[in-house]
Amino acid sequence: MVRGWAVLGGALFIIGQQTLDGGPEEGGVIGLLTSPYWWTVPLGLVLVGLIGFGFAALAWRMTTYAVGDETVHLRRGVVFKQQRHARLDRLQAVDVRQPLVARLFGLSELKLEVAGGSDSGIAIGYLRDADASELRNELLARAAGLKSTTPAPVREEHETAGAPDHAGPGADAPAADAPVTAAPEAPEQPVLEVPMGRLIVSLLRTSVTIFFALFIAGLIVTVVVTGTPQVVFAVIAPFIGIGGYLFNRFSTEFAFRVAISADGIRLRHGLLETRAQTIPPGRVQAVSITQGLLWRGRDWWRVQVNVAGYAADAASGTSNVLLPVGTRDEALTVLSLVLPDLGVDDPRAVLEAGLSGDSRTPGPFTGSPRDAVWVDPIGWQRQGFAVTGRALLLRSGRLYRILTVVPHERTQSLGIAAGPLQRRLGLASFEVHSTPGPVSPGVHHLAAADAAELLEEQAARARSARAQAGPERWMEGPR
Incomplete structure (x- = not known):
C-alpha cells in the first residue's frame, strides 16, 4: 500500500494536468469524459492501480x-x-x-x-x-x-x-x-529543540522569502495595470518553485530536536515525513556555522555538516542539517557534540573570533594581507584561518558569515589555487577537500607564503591525527 499508491497518484496527476490544459473543443480528458466513452477513464485508472499495486506486492515478496x-x-x-x-x-x-x-x-x-x-x-x-x-x-x-x-x-x-x-x-x-x-x-540526553515560532520567523528573514514577497507584489501590480490576469499562468512555475522550497524547509525542519547518546548524535524532525537520524561518533567530516545578514539582529546561526553517507542528499541538504536555526550558544553547543575538545585552553574565545571577528580583532586567526582588497573589497578582512590541537578553523564572509571547522583526522586532501590577479598580488586560496555536502572548507586570498606553509603543516597534522584516531567501531578499545 505504501509503495503502490505512487503509481496511481502519478496517473491522477497526469489526468488532472490534461484536464486543465484541454477542453471539450480541443478533445483532452474533458472531451473524453463528456463522450460516450467516459467509462474508459475510470477503467484506465483501475488498470493502472492494479498494475502499480501488483508490482509493489511482488517486489515486497521478493525483498529479504x-x-x-x-x-x-x-x-x-x-x-x-x-x-x-x-x-x-x-x-x-x-x-x-x-x-x-x-x-x-x-x-x-x-x-x-x-x-x-x-x-x-x-x-x-x-x-x-x-x-x-x-x-x-x-x-x-x-x-x-x-x-x-x-x-x-x-x-x-x-x-x-x-x-x-x-x-x-x-x-x-x-x-x-x-x-x-x-x-x-542506548539512553539519550536531550540537548535542545527548535521552537516552531523561531523556525517560521527565520524563514521569513531569508532572502528567498523577501524575493518571493517582491515577486508576488510585482505580479499583483502587473495584473492591475495591464488588466490581464492570464499573466499569472505564465509565471506559475517559478511561483510554485519558490513556494515549494520554503514549504520544504519548514516541513523538513519542523519540530527539530537534538539529543546525544552512546550511539552518537540523534536528530528528529519532520512534519509530513518524520525522520530520526543517528550519526555515530567520529563520522562528521566538516562543520559549518553560518549566519545571514537578516539573522544578525537576533544573532541566529545555522549548523550544517558533511557526512560521507549523505552524499546523495548533498544537493537538497535535508540530511546534513545539525541545527536549522539557533542562538550562538546553541550553535556552539551543537558543535561541541561533534568536537568535544577543540584542543585549546579557551575554545570560546577562538570560536567567537571565528564567528564575528575580522582582521581588526585580536585573536589566533591569520588573515589576508591588505593587497587582498583589490580582489575582495568587501570581505577580505573576514578571510582567515586558525589551527588548534584538534581542528582547522576557516572563516569568511562579510555579509554572509561562515565559520568552517574540519577535524584534523577528517582532512581528505588539500589544495592551493591562484588566479592571474592573485599571483600578481602575491595571494593564493587554500582549500580542504571534503566529502560531498553543503560544507565547502576553504579560505581565499591569503598571502601565498601563508597558504603554502598551511598546506605543508596541515598535511602533517592530518597524518598524525589519523594515526592516533580511535577505531571505526567506537566502543572497542585501542588495539
Whole structure:
C-alpha cells in the first residue's frame, strides 16, 4: 500500500494536468469524459492501480535482508535481481524515515548510510515501527563493536519479526532457528529543540522569502495595470518553485530536536515525513556555522555538516542539517557534540573570533594581507584561518558569515589555487577537500607564503591525527 499508491497518484496527476490544459473543443480528458466513452477513464485508472499495486506486492515478496556481525545484506528485485552488502564498520549514519502514507500504516523505512558513492546506502523498508527501532539498535550496537550473544536471523520484509528466511544470502547469515536477543536502545540526553515560532520567523528573514514577497507584489501590480490576469499562468512555475522550497524547509525542519547518546548524535524532525537520524561518533567530516545578514539582529546561526553517507542528499541538504536555526550558544553547543575538545585552553574565545571577528580583532586567526582588497573589497578582512590541537578553523564572509571547522583526522586532501590577479598580488586560496555536502572548507586570498606553509603543516597534522584516531567501531578499545 505504501509503495503502490505512487503509481496511481502519478496517473491522477497526469489526468488532472490534461484536464486543465484541454477542453471539450480541443478533445483532452474533458472531451473524453463528456463522450460516450467516459467509462474508459475510470477503467484506465483501475488498470493502472492494479498494475502499480501488483508490482509493489511482488517486489515486497521478493525483498529479504540479513544481519551478520560484520555485514548487512539486502536482496531484492523482480525482473533484475540485486544483492547488496554494507559493512557495519563503515557505517556513517542510520536513519528511520516515515513518509506520510507509511505513518498511516505504522511503518518505517530504515536506511543505512555507508562511506562510498552516491548509491552506497541500503534502505530496508517498510518495517513495523517497533521492528525498525529494534533493528536500528542492533545495527548501531554491532557497528560500535558490541558482539551480540545470539545471532540475528535472516528476515523477509513481509514477515513478522523473527520469522526466518531459510535462503539467506552469504555465509555471514546465521542459522534460521537461532533465538533473537534484542539490543537495548542506548539512553539519550536531550540537548535542545527548535521552537516552531523561531523556525517560521527565520524563514521569513531569508532572502528567498523577501524575493518571493517582491515577486508576488510585482505580479499583483502587473495584473492591475495591464488588466490581464492570464499573466499569472505564465509565471506559475517559478511561483510554485519558490513556494515549494520554503514549504520544504519548514516541513523538513519542523519540530527539530537534538539529543546525544552512546550511539552518537540523534536528530528528529519532520512534519509530513518524520525522520530520526543517528550519526555515530567520529563520522562528521566538516562543520559549518553560518549566519545571514537578516539573522544578525537576533544573532541566529545555522549548523550544517558533511557526512560521507549523505552524499546523495548533498544537493537538497535535508540530511546534513545539525541545527536549522539557533542562538550562538546553541550553535556552539551543537558543535561541541561533534568536537568535544577543540584542543585549546579557551575554545570560546577562538570560536567567537571565528564567528564575528575580522582582521581588526585580536585573536589566533591569520588573515589576508591588505593587497587582498583589490580582489575582495568587501570581505577580505573576514578571510582567515586558525589551527588548534584538534581542528582547522576557516572563516569568511562579510555579509554572509561562515565559520568552517574540519577535524584534523577528517582532512581528505588539500589544495592551493591562484588566479592571474592573485599571483600578481602575491595571494593564493587554500582549500580542504571534503566529502560531498553543503560544507565547502576553504579560505581565499591569503598571502601565498601563508597558504603554502598551511598546506605543508596541515598535511602533517592530518597524518598524525589519523594515526592516533580511535577505531571505526567506537566502543572497542585501542588495539
